[in-house]
Amino acid sequence: MKTILLLVASNIFMTLAWYGHLKFKFLEGKSLLWVILFSWGVAFFEYCLMVPANRAGYMSGTFTGYQLKIIQEAITLSVFVVFAWLVLKEKLTWNYAVSFALIVGAIYFATAFKPAAAAAATVTGGH
Numbered sequence: 001m002k003t004i005l006l007l008v009a010s011n012i013f014m015t016l017a018w019y020g021h022l023k024f025k026f027l028e029g030k031s032l033l034w035v036i037l038f039s040w041g042v043a044f045f046e047y048c049l050m051v052p053a054n055r056a057g058y059m060s061g062t063f064t065g066y067q068l069k070i071i072q073e074a075i076t077l078s079v080f081v082v083f084a085w086l087v088l089k090e091k092l093t094w095n096y097a098v099s100f101a102l103i104v105g106a107i108y109f110a111t112a113f114k115p116a117a118a119a120a121a122t123v124t125g126g127h
Helices: 002-022 032-059 065-086 094-111 116-123
Strands: none
Touching: 002 032, 002 065, 032 065, 065 094
């Protein structure tokens, strides 16, 4: 759960860094360099949360690298859907909803089954 919460928090910062500048009034009329530097500053906090999330999930043996990436992408899309709706004022159309459902299916397939190496280690007693 710690990994998931850290991933959600980190993705909030990343979404703000990548897309917030499209609507932030205080950035209107600023140079592209200034906007990039602002976004980097916001993204710093994303890294401060993402790195511990991935380390905790991976080092604990809870998730594989593949699982972490797939979960992270689904969280990214979830956070973005809320951001697009609230900040960008965009609607979630049927084709985006279907695309999102397919990503949720990917999470199921990525996490519902033991990876081959882990399954083999269980059968052979870890050898």
